[in-house]
Amino acid sequence: MISLGIRIYGDDILRSESAEVEEFGDELGELIEKMTETMIVEEGVGLAAPQVGVSRRVAVVNPDPQNPDTLLALVNPRILSCSDETDCVEEGCLSVPGIRGKVERPIAIEVEYQDRHGGKHCVRDAGLVSRIIQHEIDHLDGVLFVDRLSFGRKTLVKGRLRDLARKGKRE
Ligand code: CO
Numbered sequence: 810m811i812s813l814g815i816r817i818y819g820d821d822i823l824r825s826e827s828a829e830v831e832e833f834g835d836e837l838g839e840l841i842e843k844m845t846e847t848m849i850v851e852e853g854v855g856l857a858a859p860q861v862g863v864s865r866r867v868a869v870v871n872p873d874p875q876n877p878d879t880l881l882a883l884v885n886p887r888i889l890s891c892s893d894e895t896d897c898v899e900e901g902c903l904s905v906p907g908i909r910g911k912v913e914r915p916i917a918i919e920v921e922y923q924d925r926h927g928g929k930h931c932v933r934d935a936g937l938v939s940r941i942i943q944h945e946i947d948h949l950d951g952v953l954f955v956d957r958l959s960f961g962r963k964t965l966v967k968g969r970l971r972d973l974a975r976k977g978k979r980e
Contacts, residue, residue, distance in 0.1 A: 810846040810849060810850050811846060811847075812846070812850040812851055813843055813847045813861040814861065814862075815847070815851060815860055815861065815903045815904055816862055816904055817904055817906070817973060818904055818905045818953065818970060818973040819973055819975065819976065819978040820978065822859050822864055823859055823948070823951065823953060824951045825859070825864055825951050826864075826951050827857075827859055827865050827867075827948075827949040827951075828864060828866065829885055830865050830867060830884050830923070833923070833925060833927035837867070837884070837925055840858065840865070841867065841884075841925050843861070844858065844861060844867065845869050845880060845882070847861055848869050848871050849871065851903050852874070853871070854871050854872055854874070855868065855869065855870040855871065855944060855945045856868065856869050857945045857946075857948030859948055859949070859951075860903060860904050860948060866884065867882070867883070868883045868886060868948070869881065869882050870938065870941045870945060872937050872938050872941055881938075882924065882925060883920070883922040883923075883942065884924065884927075885922060886921070886922040886946055886949070887920065887922070887946075888918050888919070888920055888943070888946060889918075889920065889931070890918070890919045891915035891917065891918045891919070891943075892915045892916050892918070892935070894915065895913050895916060896916050897911045898911060898912065898940060899911050900912045900940070900954045901954075902944070902953065902954055904953070905953060905954070905955055907969065908955065908966050908969055908973075910954070910955065910958040910966065911958070911962070912944075912957045912958065914940055914943050914957075915939070915943070916935050916939065917935035917939055918934060918935075918939045919931065919933045920932050920933075920934075920942055920946075955970060
């Protein structure tokens with residue numbers, strides 16, 4: 810298995826809004842396969858296409874790395890509704906190595922998405938899967954979990970983010 814390589818904080822593609830997928834052909838299937846491999850090699854529980862340099866609305870999630878049945882690929886995912894109840898859980902991101910922090914998010918969500926063939930699905934989830942999906946959809950909108958940290962935590966990680974940005978920046 811091969812990693813496509815992960816774009817790091819400071820890379821502009823992580824800050825741009827990804828485009829809707831309109832073609833459901835072999836190219837999309839291949840992207841999903843490569844993203845899934847990359848997520849496994851990099852030991853992530855989720856990965857969004859812009860993290861591998863592709864500005865398309867595609868994400869893969871892997872909530873239980875020991876159980877391949879939990880692998881899920883989401884094309885054009887959209888949150889339909891979310892619970893008023895939130896929780897605050899520590900997150901990390903392959904694109905922001907070395908930094909973790911607590912992020913407040915709705916506990917439960919209802920998400921509409923398409924599969925690699927264009928078929929429409931709806932998933933309701935609470936807990937870890939819900940959190941990962943919200944984190945990945947943020948990526949598709951150019952949002953990173955560090956944007957959602959508390960003011961105090963943001964202040965604490967500011968210096969490290971600046972160092973990362975220097976490395977992540979592409980000419
Ligand atoms: Co991430």
